[in-house]
Amino acid sequence: MNDLSRIPVTIVTGFLGAGKTTLISHLIRQSAGRRLAVVVNEFGTLGIDGDILKGCAIPDCPAENIVELANGCICCTVADDFIPTVETLLALDPRPDHIVIETSGLALPKPLLKAFDWPAIRSRITVDGVIALADAEAVGAGRFAPDLAAIEAQRAADPGIEHETPLAEVFEDQLACADLVLLTKGDLAGPDGVARARAIIAAEAPRPVTVVELLDGVIDPAIVLGLEAAAEDDIAARPSHHDGEAEHEHDDFDSLVHEMGEIDDPAALVARIEALARDRDILRVKGYAAVRGKPMRLLVQAVGARIRTQYDRPWRVDETRATRLVVIAEHDRIDPAIIGTALNG
Structure with a gap:
């Protein structure tokens, strides 16, 4: 948490069957010493993509660095799934050098891009680039996706999806957010189709x-990784068919950092966080605690009133033993005095 360097993130979007998993498998194998972490959200093929990528795992991208989100379209489950997953990857030791996110084929990329402005992660990561994969044969024929039946099955498999966007509009939104388009299956399309x-x-x-x-999926990783687009700072230049629609803006949220000394009882701290989450509608609490008499640092991760703690590593001799918690909630629920009193007990 003391490391202020920002980890680059590449978002890989494109319809089911466009070749996203094949591309990422190649990037894993050709990492050239770069430590990678991967988030997979192709929920229409539950378990398959994650297993494929874990089968490609190498020391620089071990299986535990590959996480599959299968609870629905990532652009509709940002708060519940995406943010906690990214935080988990950022806490890995050693930290990843680069995170690659494979979105669902139905994901609208702009809501995901906006999520990188969430207080929990915005100072710790940057969107290196948005990569859109497009099937040359399908695009050239005006279908956009190579298997329309599979796309409709994927849509039906996610009862929580919050948009019924036509494929043409999803494709246009993918292009609008993209820093680079990779045209796949040109051999099937032929020169005219390409x-x-x-x-x-x-x-x-x-x-x-x-x-x-x-x-x-074969491409020099240097073409895909290292674009340094900082796409989260360029959202206005990436229009969407859904701009202006009612949505929960990330600017509605705020955060604060609460620091205190060593604690005596981890269970008491957990109880105080649970009460705070209920009383103040707190979305997230994360950080670490110094427990008196314990040589290990206590990691704290809370989503609402659901709290996980674990001793993650020994305190270093050059560290000050202290407790530091980040609290995230809507603007009107963030009151430093009330939150401080609740956490101090």
């Missing part, structure tokens, strides 16, 4: 975007 796909992408993209063809 030319049509390129023309459609050029016509639909709201700003010039580089299009690179690739086969079987």
Whole structure:
């Protein structure tokens, strides 16, 4: 938590079957010493993508660095799934050098991009780039997705999905957010199909975007990773069909850091956090505590009143033993005096 360096994150979007998992498998194998972590959200193929990627695991991207989110479309489950997962990856030791996120084929990329402004993570990560994969044959034919039946099955499999967006609009939203478009399956489309796909992408993209063809996911990682787009600072230039719709803006949330000395009883701290979450509608509490007489640091992770604690590592000799907790809630629920009193007990 004392390391202020920001970890780059690459978002990989595209319809089911466009080749996202194949691309990420290649990036894992060609990591060249870069420690990777991967978040997979292709819930329509529950367990499959995660297992595939874990089968590619290497020392620089071990299986525990590959997390599958299967509770629904990632753009609709940001608070419940995505933010806690990213925080878990940021807490890994050793920390990842780069995080790759494979979205669901139905995910709208802009809500996910906005999530990177959440107080819990905005100072710790940066969106290195948004990569959109497009199936050349499907795009050239105006279908956009290679298997329409699979897409509809994927939509039906997620009862919590909050948007019924036509595929053409999802495709346009993917292009609008993209820093790079990877055109896949050009061998199936043929030269004419690739030319049509390129023309459609050029016509639909709201700003010039580089299009690179690739086969079987093989590409130099230097082309995909290291774009340094800082996309979270460029959201206004990435229009969406859903701009202006009612949504829970991340600016509605605020955070504070509460610091105190050593504690005597971890169970008492947990009880105080539970009470605070109930009384003040606190969304998240995270941080660590110094327990008197214990050589290990106590990690604290709370989502609402659900709290997990574990001793994660010994205190270093150069560290000050102290308790430091980050509290996240809506603006009107953040009161430093009330929260401080509740946590101090």
